[in-house]
Amino acid sequence: MKKILITRKLIKDSEDKAQKIFEVKLNSNDELYSQAKLIELTQGCDGILTSLTEKMDADAINKLPKSIKIISNFAVGFGNIDLEAAKKRGIAVTNTPEVLSDATAEIGILLILGACRRASEGIDAARLSNWKWSADYLIGKQLTRSRLGILGMGRIGQKIAKIAKSLGMIIHYHNRSKLSADKEQGAIYHDSLKSLFSVSDVLSICCPATKETVNLINKQTIEYFPTGAVITNVARGDIVDDEALIDALNRRKIYAAGLDVYKNEPNLNPGYLKIKSAFILPHLGSATKDTRIAMANLAIDNIDEFFNTGNCKNIVN
Numbered sequence: 001m002k003k004i005l006i007t008r009k010l011i012k013d014s015e016d017k018a019q020k021i022f023e024v025k026l027n028s029n030d031e032l033y034s035q036a037k038l039i040e041l042t043q044g045c046d047g048i049l050t051s052l053t054e055k056m057d058a059d060a061i062n063k064l065p066k067s068i069k070i071i072s073n074f075a076v077g078f079g080n081i082d083l084e085a086a087k088k089r090g091i092a093v094t095n096t097p098e099v100l101s102d103a104t105a106e107i108g109i110l111l112i113l114g115a116c117r118r119a120s121e122g123i124d125a126a127r128l129s130n131w132k133w134s135a136d137y138l139i140g141k142q143l144t145r146s147r148l149g150i151l152g153m154g155r156i157g158q159k160i161a162k163i164a165k166s167l168g169m170i171i172h173y174h175n176r177s178k179l180s181a182d183k184e185q186g187a188i189y190h191d192s193l194k195s196l197f198s199v200s201d202v203l204s205i206c207c208p209a210t211k212e213t214v215n216l217i218n219k220q221t222i223e224y225f226p227t228g229a230v231i232t233n234v235a236r237g238d239i240v241d242d243e244a245l246i247d248a249l250n251r252r253k254i255y256a257a258g259l260d261v262y263k264n265e266p267n268l269n270p271g272y273l274k275i276k277s278a279f280i281l282p283h284l285g286s287a288t289k290d291t292r293i294a295m296a297n298l299a300i301d302n303i304d305e306f307f308n309t310g311n312c313k314n315i316v317n
Protein backbone atom coordinates (compact mmCIF):
# COMPACT_ATOMS: atom_id res chain seq x y z
CA MET A 1 0.00 0.00 0.00
CA LYS A 2 1.39 3.44 -0.92
CA LYS A 3 1.93 5.85 1.93
CA ILE A 4 0.85 9.49 1.65
CA LEU A 5 0.98 12.61 3.78
CA ILE A 6 -2.13 14.81 3.74
CA THR A 7 -0.88 18.19 4.91
CA ARG A 8 -4.22 19.76 6.00
CA LYS A 9 -7.37 18.39 7.57
CA LEU A 10 -9.95 17.42 4.94
CA ILE A 11 -13.69 16.86 5.26
CA LYS A 12 -14.14 13.46 6.98
CA ASP A 13 -15.65 11.67 3.93
CA SER A 14 -12.51 12.52 1.96
CA GLU A 15 -10.14 11.38 4.69
CA ASP A 16 -12.12 8.10 4.92
CA LYS A 17 -11.77 7.65 1.16
CA ALA A 18 -8.01 8.24 1.30
CA GLN A 19 -7.63 5.75 4.16
CA LYS A 20 -9.33 3.03 2.08
CA ILE A 21 -6.75 3.41 -0.69
CA PHE A 22 -3.53 4.43 1.04
CA GLU A 23 -1.70 4.30 4.30
CA VAL A 24 -2.28 7.90 5.36
CA LYS A 25 -0.63 10.39 7.69
CA LEU A 26 -3.42 12.82 8.61
CA ASN A 27 -3.19 16.25 10.21
CA SER A 28 -6.05 15.93 12.71
CA ASN A 29 -5.31 19.26 14.43
CA ASP A 30 -5.09 21.06 11.07
CA GLU A 31 -1.73 22.49 12.08
CA LEU A 32 0.01 24.79 9.57
CA TYR A 33 3.25 22.84 9.09
CA SER A 34 6.55 24.68 8.76
CA GLN A 35 8.60 23.53 5.76
CA ALA A 36 10.98 21.69 8.11
CA LYS A 37 8.14 19.81 9.79
CA LEU A 38 6.55 18.96 6.48
CA ILE A 39 9.80 17.53 5.17
CA GLU A 40 10.24 15.52 8.33
CA LEU A 41 6.70 14.11 8.01
CA THR A 42 7.24 13.04 4.40
CA GLN A 43 9.95 10.55 5.42
CA GLY A 44 8.83 7.11 4.28
CA CYS A 45 5.98 8.54 2.13
CA ASP A 46 5.40 8.03 -1.60
CA GLY A 47 3.24 11.08 -2.17
CA ILE A 48 1.93 14.29 -0.61
CA LEU A 49 -1.51 15.84 -0.83
CA THR A 50 -0.79 19.55 -0.36
CA SER A 51 -2.97 22.63 -0.02
CA LEU A 52 -2.31 26.18 -1.19
CA THR A 53 -1.04 27.01 2.31
CA GLU A 54 2.12 24.92 1.74
CA LYS A 55 4.84 26.76 -0.10
CA MET A 56 6.66 24.04 -2.00
CA ASP A 57 9.55 26.10 -3.38
CA ALA A 58 12.72 24.64 -4.91
CA ASP A 59 14.41 24.46 -1.53
CA ALA A 60 11.59 22.44 0.05
CA ILE A 61 11.26 20.17 -2.99
CA ASN A 62 14.99 19.43 -3.06
CA LYS A 63 14.85 18.36 0.58
CA LEU A 64 12.01 15.85 0.06
CA PRO A 65 12.94 12.17 0.38
CA LYS A 66 13.62 10.29 -2.87
CA SER A 67 10.55 8.15 -2.25
CA ILE A 68 8.19 11.09 -3.02
CA LYS A 69 6.90 10.69 -6.57
CA ILE A 70 3.83 12.92 -6.60
CA ILE A 71 2.58 16.18 -5.09
CA SER A 72 -1.18 16.33 -5.52
CA ASN A 73 -2.34 19.88 -4.90
CA PHE A 74 -5.81 20.35 -3.41
CA ALA A 75 -6.55 23.32 -5.69
CA VAL A 76 -6.81 24.20 -9.34
CA GLY A 77 -4.06 26.83 -8.86
CA PHE A 78 -0.51 25.61 -8.27
CA GLY A 79 1.41 28.84 -7.70
CA ASN A 80 2.50 27.44 -4.31
CA ILE A 81 4.61 24.76 -6.02
CA ASP A 82 7.80 25.20 -8.04
CA LEU A 83 6.86 23.02 -11.01
CA GLU A 84 10.32 23.06 -12.59
CA ALA A 85 12.06 22.03 -9.38
CA ALA A 86 9.58 19.17 -9.00
CA LYS A 87 10.11 18.08 -12.59
CA LYS A 88 13.89 18.05 -12.12
CA ARG A 89 13.42 15.74 -9.14
CA GLY A 90 11.08 13.50 -11.19
CA ILE A 91 8.07 14.45 -9.04
CA ALA A 92 4.70 14.78 -10.77
CA VAL A 93 2.50 17.71 -9.70
CA THR A 94 -1.28 17.49 -10.16
CA ASN A 95 -4.19 19.89 -9.60
CA THR A 96 -8.00 19.72 -9.36
CA PRO A 97 -9.51 21.45 -12.40
CA GLU A 98 -13.22 21.69 -13.33
CA VAL A 99 -14.75 20.53 -10.03
CA LEU A 100 -14.47 24.00 -8.49
CA SER A 101 -15.44 26.12 -11.49
CA ASP A 102 -19.09 26.59 -10.49
CA ALA A 103 -18.39 27.51 -6.85
CA THR A 104 -15.55 29.86 -7.81
CA ALA A 105 -17.64 31.54 -10.50
CA GLU A 106 -20.35 32.16 -7.89
CA ILE A 107 -17.82 34.01 -5.75
CA GLY A 108 -16.64 35.86 -8.87
CA ILE A 109 -20.19 37.15 -9.33
CA LEU A 110 -20.47 37.99 -5.62
CA LEU A 111 -17.33 40.13 -5.94
CA ILE A 112 -18.77 41.99 -8.91
CA LEU A 113 -22.08 42.59 -7.13
CA GLY A 114 -20.46 43.39 -3.78
CA ALA A 115 -18.01 45.89 -5.23
CA CYS A 116 -20.45 47.55 -7.65
CA ARG A 117 -23.31 47.81 -5.15
CA ARG A 118 -21.21 48.93 -2.16
CA ALA A 119 -21.94 45.85 -0.05
CA SER A 120 -19.16 46.49 2.50
CA GLU A 121 -20.48 49.95 3.34
CA GLY A 122 -24.05 48.65 3.40
CA ILE A 123 -23.24 45.79 5.78
CA ASP A 124 -21.35 48.13 8.13
CA ALA A 125 -24.21 50.64 8.17
CA ALA A 126 -26.88 47.99 8.74
CA ARG A 127 -24.94 46.49 11.66
CA LEU A 128 -24.49 49.92 13.24
CA SER A 129 -28.14 50.92 12.61
CA ASN A 130 -26.83 54.36 11.76
CA TRP A 131 -28.22 54.82 8.28
CA LYS A 132 -31.14 56.78 6.89
CA TRP A 133 -32.80 55.98 3.58
CA SER A 134 -32.62 58.79 1.04
CA ALA A 135 -32.84 58.92 -2.73
CA ASP A 136 -29.09 59.11 -3.08
CA TYR A 137 -28.01 56.91 -0.16
CA LEU A 138 -25.27 54.38 -1.07
CA ILE A 139 -25.78 54.76 -4.78
CA GLY A 140 -23.78 52.11 -6.58
CA LYS A 141 -23.04 50.99 -10.09
CA GLN A 142 -25.68 49.06 -12.02
CA LEU A 143 -24.53 45.85 -13.67
CA THR A 144 -27.23 45.80 -16.35
CA ARG A 145 -25.79 47.27 -19.58
CA SER A 146 -22.27 47.62 -18.07
CA ARG A 147 -19.32 46.11 -19.89
CA LEU A 148 -17.61 43.21 -18.09
CA GLY A 149 -14.03 42.44 -19.07
CA ILE A 150 -12.89 38.91 -18.32
CA LEU A 151 -9.17 38.38 -18.06
CA GLY A 152 -8.66 34.66 -18.64
CA MET A 153 -11.65 32.99 -20.28
CA GLY A 154 -11.08 29.45 -18.99
CA ARG A 155 -13.78 27.38 -17.31
CA ILE A 156 -14.29 29.83 -14.42
CA GLY A 157 -14.22 32.87 -16.73
CA GLN A 158 -16.75 31.27 -19.07
CA LYS A 159 -19.11 30.49 -16.18
CA ILE A 160 -18.84 34.05 -14.85
CA ALA A 161 -19.53 35.31 -18.39
CA LYS A 162 -22.66 33.17 -18.62
CA ILE A 163 -24.10 34.41 -15.32
CA ALA A 164 -23.08 38.03 -15.95
CA LYS A 165 -24.71 37.91 -19.37
CA SER A 166 -27.96 36.81 -17.75
CA LEU A 167 -27.66 39.92 -15.55
CA GLY A 168 -27.55 42.07 -18.68
CA MET A 169 -23.81 42.71 -18.80
CA ILE A 170 -21.97 42.95 -22.11
CA ILE A 171 -19.03 40.53 -22.10
CA HIS A 172 -15.52 41.26 -23.40
CA TYR A 173 -12.47 39.05 -22.81
CA HIS A 174 -8.77 38.60 -23.30
CA ASN A 175 -7.08 35.22 -23.54
CA ARG A 176 -3.89 33.97 -25.13
CA SER A 177 -6.06 32.99 -28.10
CA LYS A 178 -9.58 33.61 -29.33
CA LEU A 179 -12.08 30.96 -28.29
CA SER A 180 -14.41 29.02 -30.57
CA ALA A 181 -17.87 30.52 -31.00
CA ASP A 182 -19.54 27.92 -28.75
CA LYS A 183 -17.21 28.84 -25.87
CA GLU A 184 -17.33 32.57 -26.58
CA GLN A 185 -21.13 32.70 -26.38
CA GLY A 186 -21.16 36.12 -28.02
CA ALA A 187 -18.34 37.61 -25.90
CA ILE A 188 -16.07 40.08 -27.70
CA TYR A 189 -12.40 39.07 -27.99
CA HIS A 190 -9.51 41.52 -27.40
CA ASP A 191 -6.01 40.56 -28.42
CA SER A 192 -4.31 42.88 -25.92
CA LEU A 193 -4.71 43.84 -22.29
CA LYS A 194 -4.89 47.49 -23.18
CA SER A 195 -7.76 46.91 -25.57
CA LEU A 196 -9.69 44.83 -22.98
CA PHE A 197 -9.09 47.18 -20.05
CA SER A 198 -10.12 50.25 -22.05
CA VAL A 199 -13.66 48.84 -22.46
CA SER A 200 -13.99 47.27 -18.99
CA ASP A 201 -16.44 49.07 -16.71
CA VAL A 202 -15.88 46.03 -14.50
CA LEU A 203 -12.96 43.60 -14.71
CA SER A 204 -13.02 40.01 -13.46
CA ILE A 205 -9.56 38.50 -13.12
CA CYS A 206 -9.77 34.75 -13.75
CA CYS A 207 -6.34 33.89 -15.18
CA PRO A 208 -3.74 31.71 -13.45
CA ALA A 209 -0.82 33.28 -11.58
CA THR A 210 2.30 32.70 -13.65
CA LYS A 211 5.58 34.55 -14.16
CA GLU A 212 3.81 36.44 -16.97
CA THR A 213 0.77 37.49 -14.93
CA VAL A 214 2.44 38.63 -11.69
CA ASN A 215 1.51 42.29 -11.08
CA LEU A 216 -0.34 42.46 -14.35
CA ILE A 217 -2.62 45.02 -12.71
CA ASN A 218 -0.10 47.76 -12.00
CA LYS A 219 0.41 51.54 -12.06
CA GLN A 220 0.65 51.60 -15.84
CA THR A 221 -2.13 49.15 -16.80
CA ILE A 222 -4.61 50.73 -14.35
CA GLU A 223 -4.48 53.85 -16.49
CA TYR A 224 -5.95 51.88 -19.45
CA PHE A 225 -9.31 51.57 -17.61
CA PRO A 226 -12.16 54.05 -17.94
CA THR A 227 -12.20 56.32 -14.88
CA GLY A 228 -14.56 54.82 -12.31
CA ALA A 229 -14.00 51.19 -13.34
CA VAL A 230 -14.32 48.32 -10.86
CA ILE A 231 -11.61 45.65 -10.54
CA THR A 232 -12.37 42.20 -9.12
CA ASN A 233 -10.05 39.23 -8.58
CA VAL A 234 -11.15 35.64 -8.02
CA ALA A 235 -7.86 34.11 -9.21
CA ARG A 236 -4.66 34.83 -7.28
CA GLY A 237 -3.40 37.81 -5.30
CA ASP A 238 -0.06 37.87 -7.10
CA ILE A 239 -1.74 39.22 -10.25
CA VAL A 240 -2.45 42.59 -8.60
CA ASP A 241 0.10 45.17 -7.45
CA ASP A 242 -1.77 46.15 -4.28
CA GLU A 243 0.00 49.48 -3.81
CA ALA A 244 -1.00 50.54 -7.33
CA LEU A 245 -4.62 49.44 -6.83
CA ILE A 246 -4.87 51.13 -3.42
CA ASP A 247 -3.50 54.33 -4.91
CA ALA A 248 -6.00 54.16 -7.80
CA LEU A 249 -8.88 53.58 -5.34
CA ASN A 250 -7.78 56.51 -3.20
CA ARG A 251 -7.73 58.89 -6.15
CA ARG A 252 -11.03 57.45 -7.50
CA LYS A 253 -9.49 56.37 -10.80
CA ILE A 254 -10.88 53.00 -9.74
CA TYR A 255 -14.33 53.17 -8.12
CA ALA A 256 -14.27 49.89 -6.18
CA ALA A 257 -12.41 46.61 -5.83
CA GLY A 258 -13.77 43.14 -5.14
CA LEU A 259 -11.07 40.72 -4.00
CA ASP A 260 -11.35 37.10 -2.91
CA VAL A 261 -7.58 36.74 -3.06
CA TYR A 262 -4.69 39.04 -2.26
CA LYS A 263 -0.95 38.97 -1.86
CA ASN A 264 0.52 37.54 1.33
CA GLU A 265 -2.76 35.95 2.52
CA PRO A 266 -4.04 36.07 5.24
CA ASN A 267 -2.28 39.41 5.91
CA LEU A 268 -4.22 42.08 4.06
CA ASN A 269 -2.31 45.17 2.92
CA PRO A 270 -3.46 47.74 5.54
CA GLY A 271 -3.97 50.28 2.75
CA TYR A 272 -7.24 48.48 1.89
CA LEU A 273 -8.64 48.92 5.40
CA LYS A 274 -9.23 52.63 4.88
CA ILE A 275 -11.02 52.15 1.58
CA LYS A 276 -14.76 51.84 2.04
CA SER A 277 -15.34 50.64 -1.51
CA ALA A 278 -13.08 47.61 -1.08
CA PHE A 279 -15.19 44.44 -0.83
CA ILE A 280 -12.77 41.78 0.35
CA LEU A 281 -13.28 38.10 1.19
CA PRO A 282 -10.89 35.52 2.72
CA HIS A 283 -10.27 33.22 -0.32
CA LEU A 284 -13.70 31.60 -0.38
CA GLY A 285 -13.74 30.69 -4.09
CA SER A 286 -14.14 26.94 -3.71
CA ALA A 287 -15.59 26.97 -0.19
CA THR A 288 -18.76 24.89 -0.49
CA LYS A 289 -19.07 21.41 0.99
CA ASP A 290 -19.84 19.73 -2.35
CA THR A 291 -16.91 21.43 -4.04
CA ARG A 292 -14.38 20.79 -1.28
CA ILE A 293 -15.36 17.09 -1.25
CA ALA A 294 -15.11 16.90 -5.05
CA MET A 295 -11.69 18.62 -4.95
CA ALA A 296 -10.35 16.32 -2.24
CA ASN A 297 -11.69 13.24 -4.03
CA LEU A 298 -10.04 14.35 -7.24
CA ALA A 299 -6.75 15.07 -5.46
CA ILE A 300 -6.90 11.53 -3.99
CA ASP A 301 -7.89 9.99 -7.36
CA ASN A 302 -4.97 11.81 -9.00
CA ILE A 303 -2.54 10.01 -6.68
CA ASP A 304 -4.30 6.70 -7.18
CA GLU A 305 -4.29 7.06 -10.97
CA PHE A 306 -0.62 8.02 -10.93
CA PHE A 307 0.47 5.00 -8.89
CA ASN A 308 -1.77 2.61 -10.86
CA THR A 309 -0.85 3.76 -14.36
CA GLY A 310 2.37 5.76 -14.02
CA ASN A 311 0.49 8.76 -15.39
CA CYS A 312 -2.40 11.08 -14.54
CA LYS A 313 -4.58 13.35 -16.67
CA ASN A 314 -4.16 16.25 -14.23
CA ILE A 315 -0.35 16.46 -14.22
CA VAL A 316 0.68 20.12 -14.64
CA ASN A 317 4.49 19.85 -14.90
Ligand code: DGY
Pocket residue numbers: 052074075076077078100283284285286287
Ligand atom coordinates in the same frame (compact mmCIF):
# COMPACT_ATOMS: atom_id res chain seq x y z
C1 DGY B 1 -7.95 26.91 -6.13
O1 DGY B 1 -8.30 25.74 -6.27
O2 DGY B 1 -6.98 27.35 -6.74
C2 DGY B 1 -8.72 27.74 -5.17
O3 DGY B 1 -8.24 29.02 -5.11
C3 DGY B 1 -8.68 27.07 -3.81
O4 DGY B 1 -9.70 27.58 -3.03
